[in-house]
Amino acid sequence: MSSKIDRAGLADRFWETKPMDKLNKQEWEALCDGCGKCCLNKLEDDDGEVALTRIACRLLDDSTCLCSNYMMRHEFVPECIALTPTTLEKHMYWLPETCGYRLIYEGRPLFDWHPLISGDPQSVHDAGVSIQHRTIAETDVDEDDWDDHIIEEPT
Template structure:
């Protein structure tokens, strides 16, 4: 599979030398591991604030590629889709998956061994069993009242 994220020309291990707010847009985008978990619908417990991932994916999610089918214009279809950026990660990191590079770096943890920036291949996230490739149901196929039936345990796969 070709990698839609441009990781060429980046300084080696830039994420260890820069804070999230110091990264260029290309470096920021390169942190995405392509797991697709951020495109899953989540349930938040109003009392505890605990967030549960479901395997119910956004209507724009392609579970073969683990990418948004309309990434550049997604807000036309899903206005509530959050654009994660250095300026808002402090308010959104809690709902990102445990394995997410943005969350891990925000929390002071490093990248997992299977991350494409370390392996050099976008398929390493799938090979480690961490991605949602071929594991989702489309949101239009499941009533929102039934999302609880589709909660998944997090993290999936190898978290090293």
């Protein structure tokens, strides 16, 4: 049985009325749906096309689809991108199509399975949108073989 998300301090449907650059830390973090797709390693070709692989960052917990050390991630993975309202546009090209940050930035609604809509963090997994139990640890694959693990984004 999954637990309901903690909405304490969050205004109802705040993302529909509050500009992204005015969100507080709790509101910003709540936009993350917990799919884990942003923590998959990606390959970018010479034309800027980004391909998703099923190779997970060394800190991704495949069971929860969350970073196992979110607060100190930059100490272990210096290239991890800190997504903020200021950096969002610059990094939009690698965000998943279903990402809450991307959807709100583009003026689109959140999906029904998003925990802010469903009230349940398990809903993203139940909908099959997350990468739960579908990844390979980056330490298990030689970087030269990453292109053998390109996947289509679960939507």
